[in-house]
Amino acid sequence: MTLPLVETAPLSFGDGPLNIEDVTALARRERGAMLSADPAFRARIARGTEFLDRLLREDGVVYGVTTGYGDSCTVVIPPELLSELPHHLFAYHGCGLGRFLDETETRAVLATRLASLSRGMSGVSLPLLEGLVALLQHDILPLIPAEGSVGASGDLTPLSYVAAVLCGEREVMYHGRRRPAAEALAEAGITPLRLRPKEGLAIMNGTAVMTALxxxxxxxxxxxxxxxxxxxxxxxxxxxxxxxxxxxxxxxxxxxxxxxxxxxxxxxxxxxxxxxxxxxxxxxxxxxxxxxxxxxxxxxxxxxxxxxxxxxxxxxxxxxxxxxxREQILHGGxxxxxxxxxxxxxxxxxxxxxxxxxxxxxxxxxxxxxxxxxxxxxxxxxxxxxxxxxxxxxxxxxxxxxxxxxxxxxxxxxxxxxxxxxxxxxxxxxxxxxxxxxxxxxxxxxxxxxxxxxxxxxxxxxxxxxxxxxxxxxxxxxxxxxxxxxxxxxxxxxxxxxxxxxxxxxxxxxxxxxxxx
CATH class of the missing domain: 1.20.200.10 (Fumarase/aspartase (Central domain))
Structure with a gap:
């Protein structure tokens, strides 16, 4: 059953570090969510996407943006297909099984992923961050299978269900019922995203599920x-x-x-x-x-x-x-x-x-x-x-x-x-x-x-x-x-x-x- 939101100050993402109690309070709907209005935060997010766009125009090679994923990193993606690559990432990772995370766990996952992406080092856009905030504000919760992650390269398979929902695909819990994501987003007045280069990877290639739990x-x-x-x-x-x-x-x-x-x-x-x-x-x-x-x-x-x-x-x-x-792409683990x-x-x-x-x-x-x-x-x-x-x-x-x-x-x-x-x-x-x-x-x-x-x-x-x-x-x-x-x-x-x-x-x-x- 969907918990009513308790009227307290919302948790602002992008304004500073969070603690465990912040996440658990949001997960129990004791606090809401908002994105920082700080101009410096928003400018930093914009600089990341602008640099990435410029790099792509200059034929820069970026893993997972101009290449395939994982062992397929040597595969060069033709420029005309770059926009389709993020969709393919969450599509082929839609193979999770086991129980679905419960509503409290799912809110915690959305919060932890949002916290990481709000650091401003993932090359994602403000609309993506706002999309995650909107899921929390409207309590539209992706149905995330609990099983299928080995914990590196992050929680790829479970987080693919978050990426898919932002794009209007797969299913969610909304108002206590299992619903198609597109239907729930439309009812809440949310426009599905078209993921930019790197954004599918940024959502999925991280430790949000394990950290939330x-x-x-x-x-x-x-x-x-x-x-x-x-x-x-x-x-x-x-x-x-x-x-x-x-x-x-x-x-x-x-x-x-x-x-x-x-x-x-x-x-x-x-x-x-x-x-x-x-x-x-x-x-x-x-x-x-x-x-x-x-x-x-x-x-x-x-x-x-x-x-x-x-x-x-x-x-x-x-x-x-x-x-x-520094306008650098840093490949790591x-x-x-x-x-x-x-x-x-x-x-x-x-x-x-x-x-x-x-x-x-x-x-x-x-x-x-x-x-x-x-x-x-x-x-x-x-x-x-x-x-x-x-x-x-x-x-x-x-x-x-x-x-x-x-x-x-x-x-x-x-x-x-x-x-x-x-x-x-x-x-x-x-x-x-x-x-x-x-x-x-x-x-x-x-x-x-x-x-x-x-x-x-x-x-x-x-x-x-x-x-x-x-x-x-x-x-x-x-x-x-x-x-x-x-x-x-x-x-x-x-x-x-x-x-x-x-x-x-x-x-x-x-x-x-x-x-x-």
Whole structure:
């Protein structure tokens, strides 16, 4: 379903660097899009196209403009056919398969491609940039197949669907319906483009799809780290664990900044800066005691990975580049998505470890050998009916399944480079596959988190039956109260899939504010 545009200041392309949050806000329609009105920006764009036109008049040789593509770069294009070449590029790349990118992902793709082309080093015209802005403003979203890119020479096949739509070809989502692109453009009053020399290559020969998915993955992963921290605190309470494993002096002795932040959040949630009480165990099992060491890896990796993603986002990453100032054509390989591939391979590893951590915590909570007096499988049934009720037994199995699948996907995609296209593209990044894998790991981990929200609500409530003095205060108490209102305690066995889907939606819209620091 098409999201309504929230009335906030639009994101201006061409006015300066963007960050991950800019892209994700635009992707969720929390911000609109516009092209910079700065005369210097517009003059730079014009200089690039004027130089390219002059070079063509003077019989200059430019890859992908006066030559064929890829291994066909030795094929000289007759002057009378130059105008047809961009159309052929997106035509023959129309071979994508797999699911279509969803609407949020597609908006992010349009934003990342626009950000790169707005750098003024791609030789594209203002009408092309305005065409991309128009797609965003009218929410006309190309149907982009997710599969078919090896991540160098950029995201050629998926981005061919953007180029085709700008020219009035292929299909889009518009007003919540799948429509022919020409029909949607006409309805919105947009004239299809006739691509200039180099413009087809400029749209397609870049890292926009993998970078867009990376921006979305980053934001979701960051929130999962905070949720995993809050859930750990609640699980410490539910299992009558030792709230003092997160001592400030202890963590100052191993001062990874992110790990220390996670420990501080746990201290705040558990109020463990208060005098120690008699704990049931001197040392809890690792999935509780070492939670800062697991979640902290993600917390410490995020700033490092942000650099990779935002550098790519703010780069000119097609080939060749057009320098309008020195009037040079620069042939290179900036379409190579190695940094995004590394970032996504790394991020999915850290996120999968969150799933594994929470899966182990749930295994402790449902097992009477380890849960310090809680009922088997966290069943809320009592009396004779306890015999026929099984609580969260099946939920724990599902969590194990989702975790196993997430862990299976942590094999790095970037090491599976394949030589393609007559050995011209003989070393490729696999960045888009890495990004898709990362999003799938995040999706599976979100499912684990949804299950753990049910388990934490159940475990704390059942601990309160055993130990009425059990207290949860502050933000964790408010979050529990919200869960209590919306998720009934599991006393009689019932299907939990509707609760899980509702909680998944909550996670994805970041329902709960988690930690100011």
């Amino acid at each position: 990376a921006c979305l993955a980053y934001e979701r992963a960051e929130y999962l780290g905070r949720l995993a921290t809050r859930l750990t605190a609640l699980n410490v309470v539910a299992s009558a664990g030792n709230a003092h494993h997160f001592d400030e002096v202890l963590f100052a002795a191993k001062p990874h900044p992110g790990q220390m932040r996670v420990a501080a959040r746990l201290r705040a949630d558990l109020h463990s800066d208060r005098p120690s009480r008699n704990e049931q165990r001197l040392q809890d099992r690792y999935s509780l005691r070492c939670a800062p060491h697991v979640i902290g890896v993600l917390e410490d990796a995020l700033p490092f990975l942000r650099q990779f993603i935002e550098n790519e986002l703010n780069s000119a990453n097609d080939n060749p580049l057009v320098d309008p100032d 900036h379409f190579y998505g190695g940094h995004i591939a590394f970032a996504m391979d790394s991020l999915k590893n850290a996120v999968a470890n969150l799933a594994d951590l929470l899966d182990r915590q749930l295994a402790l909570l449902v097992d009477t050998r380890f849960n310090h007096g809680l009922p088997s499988n966290l069943s809320g049934a009592s009396g004779p009916r306890a015999a026929i009720n099984h609580g969260l037994k099946a939920l724990q199995i599902s969590v194990s399944a989702w975790t196993a699948e997430a862990l299976k996907l942590t094999m790095p995609a970037s090491v599976f480079s394949r030589s393609t296209e007559c050995h011209n593209q003989d070393k490729v990044s696999m960045g888009t596959i890495a990004a898709r894998d990362c999003l799938r790991v995040i999706e599976l981990t979100e499912q684990v988190v949804a299950a753990m929200l049910i388990a934490a609500r159940q475990g704390v409530a059942l601990r309160g039956r055993i130990a009425p003095e059990t207290k949860v205060e502050g933000e964790p108490a408010a979050m529990l109260a919200d869960l209590d209102e919306r998720i009934a305690l599991v006393e009689e066995d019932r299907a939990l899939d509707h609760d899980l889907r509702s909680l998944l939606d909550d996670v994805r819209v970041r329902r709960w504010s988690l930690y100011a620091q």
